[in-house]
Amino acid sequence: MAQGVNAAVNAAMVRALAEANGISIPDDRLDIVLEQYRTYLELLNHLDAFLLAREAEPAVKFELPRAGTTPGR
Amino acid sequence: MSEKSDNSEQSEKKKAEASRRLFLKSSATTLGGAFLAPFAEPSARGPAAPQSAPPSGGLDLPSLTLAVAAERLRTRQLSPVELAQAILDRIEQLDRRVGAFITVAPRQAMAAARAAEQEIAQGRYRGPLHGIPFGVKDTHYTAGIRTTAASRVLTNFVPDFDATVVRRLKDAGAILIGKTNLPEFSFGGVTAGTNNPWDLSRNSGGSSGGSGAALAAGMLLAATGGDTSGSIRNPSATCGVVGHKPTFGLVSRYGIVPISWTLDHIGPMAKSVEDCAILLKVLAAFDANDSYSVNVPIPDYPSLLRQSVRGLRLGTPPAAILAEFHPDTQAAFREAVRVLEGLGSRAQEVTLPPSFALAGEAQTIVRICDAAAYHRQYLKTQADQYGPENPALPPVSQVRTTVEAGSLLTAAQYLKAQQFRRVFIQECMEMYSAFDFFLSPTMPAPAGETATPRITFRAEYDLNGFPAISVPCGFSTSPPGLPIGLQISALPFRDAEVLALAYAYESATDWHRRKPVL
Numbered sequence: 001m002a003q004g005v006n007a008a009v010n011a012a013m014v015r016a017l018a019e020a021n022g023i024s025i026p027d028d029r030l031d032i033v034l035e036q037y038r039t040y041l042e043l044l045n046h047l048d049a050f051l052l053a054r055e056a057e058p059a060v061k062f063e064l065p066r067a068g069t070t071p072g073r
Numbered sequence: 074m075s076e077k078s079d080n081s082e083q084s085e086k087k088k089a090e091a092s093r094r095l096f097l098k099s100s101a102t103t104l105g106g107a108f109l110a111p112f113a114e115p116s117a118r119g120p121a122a123p124q125s126a127p128p129s130g131g132l133d134l135p136s137l138t139l140a141v142a143a144e145r146l147r148t149r150q151l152s153p154v155e156l157a158q159a160i161l162d163r164i165e166q167l168d169r170r171v172g173a174f175i176t177v178a179p180r181q182a183m184a185a186a187r188a189a190e191q192e193i194a195q196g197r198y199r200g201p202l203h204g205i206p207f208g209v210k211d212t213h214y215t216a217g218i219r220t221t222a223a224s225r226v227l228t229n230f231v232p233d234f235d236a237t238v239v240r241r242l243k244d245a246g247a248i249l250i251g252k253t254n255l256p257e258f259s260f261g262g263v264t265a266g267t268n269n270p271w272d273l274s275r276n277s278g279g280s281s282g283g284s285g286a287a288l289a290a291g292m293l294l295a296a297t298g299g300d301t302s303g304s305i306r307n308p309s310a311t312c313g314v315v316g317h318k319p320t321f322g323l324v325s326r327y328g329i330v331p332i333s334w335t336l337d338h339i340g341p342m343a344k345s346v347e348d349c350a351i352l353l354k355v356l357a358a359f360d361a362n363d364s365y366s367v368n369v370p371i372p373d374y375p376s377l378l379r380q381s382v383r384g385l386r387l388g389t390p391p392a393a394i395l396a397e398f399h400p401d402t403q404a405a406f407r408e409a410v411r412v413l414e415g416l417g418s419r420a421q422e423v424t425l426p427p428s429f430a431l432a433g434e435a436q437t438i439v440r441i442c443d444a445a446a447y448h449r450q451y452l453k454t455q456a457d458q459y460g461p462e463n464p465a466l467p468p469v470s471q472v473r474t475t476v477e478a479g480s481l482l483t484a485a486q487y488l489k490a491q492q493f494r495r496v497f498i499q500e501c502m503e504m505y506s507a508f509d510f511f512l513s514p515t516m517p518a519p520a521g522e523t524a525t526p527r528i529t530f531r532a533e534y535d536l537n538g539f540p541a542i543s544v545p546c547g548f549s550t551s552p553p554g555l556p557i558g559l560q561i562s563a564l565p566f567r568d569a570e571v572l573a574l575a576y577a578y579e580s581a582t583d584w585h586r587r588k589p590v591l
Contacts, residue, residue, distance in 0.1 A: 017481045023452050025477055036478035040441060043434040044486050047493055050431050058491035059498065060335065066361045 005038045005045070134159035135291035136588060139348035142294055143201035146193065153193065153204030156294075157186035157248050160206040164251070164292045167591055170273055172266045173287035175211045175462070177251035178218055182206065185248045192246070201351050201375075203246030207295040210281050211252035212259060213239050214328035218249075221462045222330040224257045224472070226451050228462050236328030237360045238297060238339055245355045250293060253283025257461050258448075259299055259332050260472045262307050266463050269312060270589040271555055275521040278311030280304035284342045285312035290591055295352055299329065300338040301440060303515075303531030306543040309342055310515035310558025313545045315585065316342040317349045317572065320565045321538030322367035324353075325360035333443035335365065335491075336436065336535045345585055346544060346576040350374035353568065372569045380573040383417030388508040390530070391422060397526035399518035405547030405557040406514045412581050413512075413574075421508065425528070426500035428493070432533040435497065438482070438490035439536070445479030452476060494536055501537045505564050510574055515543040515558030522549070530560060540568045544575045545584035556584075 011030040014037060018025045025033055134142070134156055145151035161179050168174055189204040209215070212222050214232035221227045235243065243249065254267045256279050264282025269275040270289040277286040281298025285308030288296055298305040300318040309316025317340050324339045331337050341352035354375060359368040389395070389410060395403055410420050451459070452473075459470035505511065515531070517524035534541045539562050546559035559578065563571045579585055 014481065018477070021480055023449070023477065023480050024456075029474070029477070032474050033477045033481075036474050037481050040438065040478060040482060043437055044482075044489065046431055046434050047438070047489060050428065050493060052492055052496055056492050056496055058488045059495040060488070060491050063364065065364075069361045 005041045009038060135163040138344045139205055139294045139351055142205060146204040147198055153186040153189040153248065156204060157182050157206050160250055160292065167290055167292060171268050171270055171286050171290050173253055173283040173292055174251045175221055175223060175254050176218060178249065182248050182250050189246050189248060199246040202242060202355055205247045205294050206250045207242055207247045208251050208253045208284060208287055208293045209239055209297045210255055210284055210299055212299055212330040215239055222258045223255045223462050225458045225460050225462050226455050234328065237325035238356050241355055253287055253296060255280045255283060257470060258472045259304060260475060265461060265466050269520045270591055271313060278308035278520060281342065282308045285309055285314055288314040288342060288344055289589055295348060296342045297339060298342045300340060301332040301336045301535055305340050305342060306515050306531060306541060306560060309543040311520045313556030314342060314344055315346050315349050315544050317353060317542040319353060319357060319568050320540045322365050324356045325363040325366055327360050327362040331447055333440045335443060336440055338535060346572055346579045347375060347378060350378055350572045369566060374569050374572055377569045378573050378576040382413065382574055382577045385418040386508040387413060387418050387420040388423040388511040389420050390513050391425060394526055394528050397524060398514050399522055399524040401549040401551065402514045402518055402557050406559060409546040409559045410512060413578055416577060416581060426504050428497040428500045429528060432497050432536050435490040435493040436532040436536040441475060441479035442482055442487040445476045448476040498537045511562045513560045515560040519549040519555035519557055534562055539565055540571045542571050542575045544579055547584060
């Protein structure tokens with residue numbers, strides 16, 4: 001298990017989260033997905049340890065579509 | 074290989090030979106007559122090619138650089154049909170062993186080559202890409218040619234339009250030869266099924282591994298790749314070619330199967346820095362269909378290559394980080410720095426800002442969340458189809474596991490990583506104020522060798538969007554003969570300067586001229 005990741009993060013939780021998100025993960029894949037998910041949570045723990053200024057903004061921006069662009073549907 | 078083994082191959086070769094003879098005859102006529110006017114000094118270009126002698130003069134056409142081939146095409150010493158046929162022959166001869174291509178399109182390629190030949194013969198030369206054979210990573214939409222991203226999920230996907238970069242290359246007169254191999258959906262630094270031309274028992278690197286291997290093996294004169302975590306620079310270094318990851322937003326991502334909308338960079342791969350500059354001049358352009366495209370003036374990159382490097386300030390990694398790279402990589406890197414110092418620049422070790430140590434973590438979270446959002450459409454309807462498109466590979470999909478797990482992360486966690494990213498970029502901007510360029514090894518180790526430095530200087534440059542090029546800087550000694558790459562990076566939109574320093578280094582060395590024996 002990745003260090004610092006809550007033990008409550010288990011296969012049952014992964015199944016429930018996935019179903020709540022509209023994705024079905026077969027039982028035989030739950031453990032491998034769980035392991036991957038814990039890895040990501042561990043990375044996020046590292047990021048949380050890096051203190052950001054309260055006013056730091058994310059590097060994503062909203063922009064209205066430009067005329068003549070393809071809508072993507 | 075959808076078109077690769079079609080029955081028209083012999084017929085195409087006969088047409089190519091007939092076309093070549095006609096082209097030469099036409100060239101000889103025009104150089105001496107009606108089309109003489111555009112050429113100021115025909116004698117300075119040498120005599121018109123005699124009809125009885127092949128214009129290639131015994132040249133190994135597939136080994137030419139783009140720039141050299143372009144000059145021969147422009148001066149009609151070489152026919153686009155002859156060149157395209159030589160490349161297709163080379164692919165036929167070698168690709169069973171290298172595995173660089175998913176799809177080769179000989180009929181479309183030869184039709185385009187004949188059209189290019191006709192245009193050039195009529196004096197309608199479009200520029201240095203006119204008649205140049207190129208390949209694109211099989212993530213790029215190609216009208217009428219399937220685009221698989223090396224996944225069974227997209228195995229039957231045939232786009233009805235070209236990606237912006239494909240269209241721009243075609244508009245410049247380049248000849249699309251085929252689609253190059255990659256790991257499934259570009260996930261990973263190894264391209265299963267593509268062998269390294271320098272040692273066929275080793276991998277080409279990835280994810281643009283097919284492009285790198287095809288260039289190294291002389292199966293293409295130009296290619297593109299995609300770089301989300303280092304995927305242009307990794308196979309360029311590993312295969313001994315040049316790959317440039319442009320500043321984010323400079324080259325359109327529109328019409329390309331993504332990993333991450335905010336990390337993907339599309340860029341040129343070629344046999345020399347000059348070739349990359351020629352390609353970038355065509356690839357770089359504002360595209361309103363790419364929501365992150367930037368509208369900036371595009372410099373004439375090839376004409377800016379020849380710059381003095383005297384007095385330039387070069388940053389290098391902290392010794393403790395560099396010590397974690399493979400010994401041969403360290404040695405080649407140190408020697409490359411000495412070469413640039415010998416040209417008059419000054420190198421200094423740099424203290425990395427605190428955020429550098431966590432940039433890899435933030436890049437992973439951003440990449441995985443973006444990928445999970447894109448793959449949601451397939452996870453909900455085609456999850457069982459994940460796996461390599463190549464039936465010779467094990468039907469295991471790391472992609473599916475990655476995006477399933479990524480789907481469980483929250484929007485708040487994603488934005489936390491993007492918040493970190495902005496701070497990281499700001500710290501990088503401040504770091505670069507102390508020097509003009511930052512140098513590092515492109516890869517921790519040569520192909521198939523292991524080294525695990527804490528910081529690799531690859532994914533960090535997708536997170537900050539700064540331009541970074543990989544140029545050959547040596548070969549390993551243990552094991553012997555594997556290429557090593559030097560990465561040169563700079564502040565955003567200093568692509569011309571990055572190319573110029575790489576060109577100065579390349580001009581002072583001969584690593585890029587060495588070819589694998591196949």
